Amino acid sequence: MDTENENNLDAKQEPEEQHPKEVITKITGMYKDWFLDYASYVILERAVPALEDGFKPVHRRIMQSMKDLDDGRYNKVANIVGHTMQYHPHGDASIGDAMVQLGQKELLIDTQGNWGNILTGDRAAASRYIEARISKFALDVVYNPKITEWQASYDGRRKEPVNLPVMFPLLLAQGAEGIAVGLSTKILPHNFIELIEATIKHLQGKKFTIYPDFPTSGVMDVSDYNDGLRGGKLRVRAKISQRDKNTLVINEIPYSTTTTTLIESIIKANEKGKIKVKHIEDNTAENVEILIHLPNNISPDRTIDALYAFTNCEISISPLSCIIMDHKPHFIGVSEILRLSTDHTVKLLKSELEIKLDEFQEQWHFASLERIFIENRIYRDIEEEETWEGVIQAIDKGLQPHIGHLKRAITEEDIIRLTEIRIKRISKFDIDKAQQKIEALEDEIAQIKHHLEHLIEYAINYFKKLKKNHGEGRERKTELRLFEDIEATKVIIRNTKLYVNRKEGFVGTALKKDEYVTDCSDIDDIICFTEDGTMKVTKVDDKTYIGKNIIHVAVFKKKDKRTIYNLIYKDGKNGNSHVKRFAVTSITRDREYSVGKGKPGTKVHYFSANPNGEAEVxxxxxxxxxxxxxxxxxxxxxxxxxxxxxxxGNIASKHPIKKVELKEEGVSTLKPRKIWFDESVKRLNVDERGDLLGEFRGEDRILLVTQNGILSTIVPELTTRFDLPYIVMEKWQPKKPLTAIYWEGEKERYYIKRFLVENQDKEENIISDHPKSQLELISTDHIPVLEIVYRKARGKEQKPNDEINLEEFISIKGIKAQGNQLTTESVKQLNLLEPIAFEEDEKEEPIEETNQLKDYTQNIEKRDEDDQSQTKLFDD
Incomplete structure (x- = not known):
């Protein structure tokens, strides 16, 4: 052991006389370097893909092994895995799993057998049962050994590619995910066709934008994508439709979920009482079909929103674009990855063209030498030569007078190749065919030189060819749409009951022996008022103390401007009594507020909560x-x-109030509510987004007509979803007739009908039931005008266009009436023109707010100077 090296183990032995056998070992140096080496290995060799070809090392070795084994037929995956182990230093399990991931992306590998199901999460069959071969696309864009850089495999027995010469933004098409030491990557898959189109735009110097596209389809909001960088976010939703009033259907699921995990999340939300579901059917096979059966009297629209709010029907994905470039990890956006990948492809195309150019020039050079050698019978000059050197010199001497047009000097290897030409080839040599071959090679050389001079144009044509040959069936699957924010409190099922003990001042869900207030959910807030004028908002709980003598308890709605509280209260023990009206739109939870100025002795004489701003007497x-x-x-x-x-508030009286009694219930004093429709999120709103539908009172409805002729009217609720293609969406005026022109499928004629909506609560089909019948035009004007453009009959003059006043053409009939035939002539086109003005169609006058009639504070102090004037305050 080298004790002088600080990175190795240091050993220090105590003096023998004290502790002859005790050894102290320090290992900090070892950890310092070994951990760094390990982290670098994991980042570069296992978890993070390379920019150049978009592969992690295991995927690159799989693709190279498949090329080694490729003979056009399917190979057992077990055989491919075994072959890959010659390149890969890890076991067969990691190779098999990585290969299944590649195969499920359906881009580089043609698969045969059970390769699992990304929709249901079912695993692939064992590798001995499934087969694979390289796809035609992979053969076109992944391999070219002539421009591939090679390195020794882990054991030095074979050569493997440093990077495969992929001439396509494969990394973005397939996506990649990995966790290394100290960093991770999550690059989402993008659409094949859109990547090619963006690549072409980059080559043309134009701007482009690319967004992910998932094989599981679904709906996606990309407003916060942030080009795939850290901090970005995608919201992905299942596609949910309503089959009938008690059945919802999920046909597409969010990326990274499966039907199993999705159903489990729905069951869990149902068990927690956040949604109500009767039962669930999973009919998924080749395509997703999950049926969600709802109990009676449960709103499908609210349930869809609740599924998005509380289950995996909506998930959030945080991308993190990290790639290996120049043997280092880099965090760059997907747009920059596409630019770098495209530039790399251009370099590869250039290298490929240069290699082809060298090959064709060599072919032209030898073809020219061969022609000179045979046409001038130089082969006869070697008949008398006895040595090999003499033969070489004789051929070289014979060629010299004829080689002025060659592009390079003759080498000894060229002369040796000439000596290898067989006598049979010389005897059958055709000068014309040889010249044609040389001219063909010259054409190829000229074309390649043209491509090199116009490299960008060549690259654009290359990508267009890829799109033509491999783009069919690769259209975008995931729909892009802006999502509306769903407030959980508005869509959660009221799964518990709220009770109140007014006298003692407690509210909660556990007070079942006390007064029932309303149904609520465990995430609701509740608002409470007490007799001493205290107001408080708190979260629903088992039991919460508010304050004695509670006079009002309700579920609190944030930003609710239409719930108006009417109040008469005494401001302090000896203060005046005031009257006020107010809304509570925002508040700090669990903080106590006073309806007055918080003086001791404040007392509420009268209180009412009015959901639509009603004003009583x-x-x-x-x-x-x-x-x-x-x-x-x-x-x-x-x-x-x-x-x-x-x-x-305003002074109601300076004298003590004995009691206040309700005399007369009032009507709303608020303006009709303006409602807009936002096409981007397919929702109604009151925030002035989209098209204004009108001003709606409590009884007003929206008129809807779909392209297939289904008419309905609905009460405008902000939770309603509008996923169907509506051609009419406006405020319904019951006395205003509708005019429909439709093609009657059975009689093959255009018919016209005018009608009023007879049953506001029923869906109606306003055209005939024949499968070929279709709605052509519909108008909600009082006096619409129709232009008929006729088709020219053979051998006859063109019939001039007709303009028809449809009010005079047909009277108003029932909604089920077939109507009148429009014409027997062949019609080329129907157009609705500017309608005729309707004099009696008076516009509704906007309702002024009646609470702006009078301000009682005006001169109130002057009037209160004596008791007599005070008592007359409300007499006038």
């Missing part, structure tokens, strides 16, 4: 104190401004 009774003459007056909350939660 109440009667206020005063106590008989002093010389008060009017002990009773009314307050109409519609005349009170809605202010902030911290507002003190």
């Amino acid at each position: 109440v009667t206020v009774y005063l106590r008989q104190v002093g010389s008060i003459k009017k002990l009773k007056f009314e307050i109409d909350f519609a005349e009170i401004l809605i202010k902030g939660r911290n507002s003190k």
Whole structure:
């Protein structure tokens, strides 16, 4: 052991007279270098792919072994694994697993047998049962031994490629994932065709953007992809559709999940009470089909949102683009990987062309020498030579007068090749054919030189050829779409019940002997008001103390601007009584707030919570104190401004209030709610995103018509999903007729009908049931105008276009009526023109907020100077 080397073990022995057998060993130096060597090995040789060919070493060795064994037929995977072990220093299990991963990507390997199922997670059969061969695509882009750099294998017995000459962004097409020592990589697979198109754009100097594409399909939001770098994120969802009101169907699943893990997550969410599912059927075979059966009276739209919120139907993927470049790990984005890969491919194409050019030039050189040698009968000059040196000199001397046009000097190897020409070849030599061969070689040389001079154009054509030959069936599978944010509290099933003990001041789900309040979920917040004017928001729990004499408990909705609280309270023990209206949109959980200024003795005389801003009329009774003459007056909350939660409110009375009674329930004082439709996420919203559908009151509905003629009206709920191709989506006006033009499949004629929606709660098919019937046009205008463009009949003059007032053409009939035939002529095109103005179609006047009628604080102090004026405050 070398004790002078600090990286080796240091041994220090105690003096013999004290401890003759005790040895102290220090091993810190060993760990310092050995761990670093191990980490470097794992990063470079096992976990992280190389930029040049997109392979990890094990995959590269598998592909080289398959090339060694390739004879066009399938080979047993066990045989390929065994052959790969000549290159790979690890066991057969790691090679077999890596090969299955390659085969499941269906790009480089043609597979035969049971290679597992990425949809269900089923494993592949044993390697002795399954077979593989190199795909045509791999043969085109992966191999070229002439431009491959070789190195010795781990045991020195064979040569293996340092990198395979892959002329395609294979790393991005297949993706890669690995965990090394101190770092990891997660490069997601991208679409084959889109990669080629992006590569061509890069070669043309244009900008490009690439996004992942997954073999499991699904729907993906790439707004935070960040080019695949650290910090980026993808949201991937299953594709869920509604088969009927009680059945949902999952046909596509998120990447990195399987039908098994997906179903397990749904069952777990159901057991926790976050969703309600009757039972689940898994009919997955070649394609995914998971049927989710719902109980009655459960909203399918809310359940779909809940599946995204609480199960693996939506997952988040964090990419981390790390690759090996120049024998070091680098973190670069997928766009930069594509640029570098494309530039590398151009270099390989150039090397390939240069090698071909050298080969063709050598062929041309020897073909020219051969022609000179035979045509000028130089072979006769060697008949009298007795030595080999003499033969070489004689041929060289005979060639000299004829070699002025050659591109390089004649070597001894050239002359030796001439001596190896057989007599039979010389006797059958055809000068014309020899010249044609030389000219063909000259054409090839000229073409290669042209390619080298126009290398970028050649590379673009190369990629276009790849797309043409191998792009069929590789279209994008994963749909790109912006996702709306799903609030868990809005879609979770109310799986528990909330109770309250008003007198003692407790709320919770465990107080089952006390007053029932509402159904709730375990992630809800609840809002509470007490008689002393305290307000508090807290999370649902088994039992929570709020404060004695609770007057109101409800599930709290954040950012709820439409729930208005109407309140009359005394501000402090001897303070005035105030009236106020306010909304609670945001609040700090578990913090106590006062409806007034927090003075001791504050008391609430009257309280109501109004989900749509309703404003009631109440009667206020005063106590008989002093010389008060009017002990009773009314307050109409519609005349009170809605202010902030911290507002003190208007003075209702300076005298003690005995009681307040409800006199008359009110209507909403809020404006109709404006609703927009955002096409990018297929959802309604009140945030002014997308197209404005209109202003909606509580009873208003949305009119929907699909391309296949299904009409319905729905109450606008922000949780509703609109995945069907709707051609009409607008605020429904019940008295406004609809006009539909459709092709009647049985009679093969265009028909027209005008109708009103008769049953707002029923879906209707507004065209005939014939399978060839199809909706052509639909109008919601009062007086639509139709233009008919006729097809020219053979041998007849072109019939001029017709313009038809459809209100005059047909009267309003029932929704089930077939309608009237439009024309017997052959129609080329139908166009809806500008409708005729409808004078009686008055626009709805916008409703002003009635709570802006009066501000009671105006001059209130002056009026309260005497008791008589105070009692008359609400008389006017």
